[in-house]
Amino acid sequence: MSKKTEFLYLSEPDLINVGVLDIKNSVEVAEDVFKLLSKGDYLMGGSNANSHGMGIVFPKTSPFPNMPVAGPDRRFVAMPAYLGGEYDICGNKWYGSNAENKQKGLPRSVLTLMLNDKDTGEPLSLMSANLISASRTGAIPGVATKYLAKSDSAVCAVIGCGPINQVCFEAIASQAANLNKAIFYNRSIEKAQQLAKWCTDELGIDGVVSTNLEETIRQADIITIAVSRTAPLNLENSWFKEGALILFSGPGSADEDFWKNNKIIYDNYKLHEAYVEEAIQSGDKQAYYNGVIGGPIYKLIDEGKIASLKDSTSMGEIILGEKQGRVSDSEKIIFVSCGMAVFDVALGFNLYQKALENRVGQNLLLWESSLQS
Numbered sequence: 001m002s003k004k005t006e007f008l009y010l011s012e013p014d015l016i017n018v019g020v021l022d023i024k025n026s027v028e029v030a031e032d033v034f035k036l037l038s039k040g041d042y043l044m045g046g047s048n049a050n051s052h053g054m055g056i057v058f059p060k061t062s063p064f065p066n067m068p069v070a071g072p073d074r075r076f077v078a079m080p081a082y083l084g085g086e087y088d089i090c091g092n093k094w095y096g097s098n099a100e101n102k103q104k105g106l107p108r109s110v111l112t113l114m115l116n117d118k119d120t121g122e123p124l125s126l127m128s129a130n131l132i133s134a135s136r137t138g139a140i141p142g143v144a145t146k147y148l149a150k151s152d153s154a155v156c157a158v159i160g161c162g163p164i165n166q167v168c169f170e171a172i173a174s175q176a177a178n179l180n181k182a183i184f185y186n187r188s189i190e191k192a193q194q195l196a197k198w199c200t201d202e203l204g205i206d207g208v209v210s211t212n213l214e215e216t217i218r219q220a221d222i223i224t225i226a227v228s229r230t231a232p233l234n235l236e237n238s239w240f241k242e243g244a245l246i247l248f249s250g251p252g253s254a255d256e257d258f259w260k261n262n263k264i265i266y267d268n269y270k271l272h273e274a275y276v277e278e279a280i281q282s283g284d285k286q287a288y289y290n291g292v293i294g295g296p297i298y299k300l301i302d303e304g305k306i307a308s309l310k311d312s313t314s315m316g317e318i319i320l321g322e323k324q325g326r327v328s329d330s331e332k333i334i335f336v337s338c339g340m341a342v343f344d345v346a347l348g349f350n351l352y353q354k355a356l357e358n359r360v361g362q363n364l365l366l367w368e369s370s371l372q373s
Contacts, residue, residue, distance in 0.1 A: 031319060041083070095129070156182045158195065185211070268314045
């Protein structure tokens with residue numbers, strides 16, 4: 001006899017109800033994930049089990065009138081993953097992205113997350129994932145701050161003032177006990193002003209606005225960078241203070257001195273190896289590099305100017321005590337994070353468990369009795 005199958009639907013308000021905005025919880029979950037990554041207790045897509053995801057790439061032109069064509073940030077991506085440990089769950093984040101969404105009153109990306117039983121494949125929960133994705137993205141530099149920032153870090157520069165960097169900064173602030181000032185830099189000064197006011201009013205940290213990128217960076221102990229692919233930065237190593245922690249959650253280019261003479265730590269070097277493999281398979285490696293956060297680093301590795309990815313350090317290795325993070329207050333550290341579905345799955349599962357405990361969400365029927373059983 002066929003088994004009745006239901007799954008729990010969690011809307012964005014449901015997720016807020018069970019704590020998706022609790023950034024300290026998200027940082028704790030992300031720290032767990034880093035440990036599992038370095039232990040190897042996870043799987044993602046692709047032949048190397050480390051792919052960021054599989055996407056639909058739209059053509060520049062099409063003979064079919066209804067087929068979408070390429071545009072800024074326009075894509076669909078499926079990001080499947082299995083995560084072990086106490087999570088022991090499969091899931092998939094699915095998103096569509098289009099820069100023109102903002103003209104329709106929508107966020108650039110619209111995301112959902114499905115959790116599935118690892119054995120049967122049954123859906124366990126379908127949930128809104130925009131806030132999950134933002135929270136896990138912000139939590140990752142929060143973990144890096146905990147382990148890599150100088151203990152006396154007092155000033156944070158926030159480069160890019162969109163919703164993602166707002167969460168990144170909130171996570172950073174939750175882990176940097178001596179932070180007392182934040183400097184906000186953005187192409188649109190209005191967004192910087194809004195975030196500076198939020199920082200002062202909600203976090204109790206002095207928030208100020210800057211229109212000069214170099215001056216902003218020169219003052220900062222921690223720099224969080226999350227800008228659009230359509231507005232990349234050009235940074236110089238001489239701008240950064242000794243002991244600075246530079247957190248890349250978005251693209252940015254810099255002079256060779258920046259990449260060659262500072263310590264680079266990755267979220268998980270195997271993800272970056274997968275990016276390089278996919279770049280080669282694309283047939284236009286340099287164009288591929290130009291579209292991903294780690295591209296400037298991969299190019300220098302190819303040229304033999306910096307250490308290979310296999311000789312690098314991942315965040316989980318530092319947390320587990322297998323490799324060193326910061327060894328002096330003078331060294332500058334670059335942390336590069338490119339996004340992995342395991343973090344979405346972990347936070348989604350954490351919130352799903354809380355929803356079950358608190359009877360939040362709506363049960364939806366898949367079938368009473370499958371006709372195929």
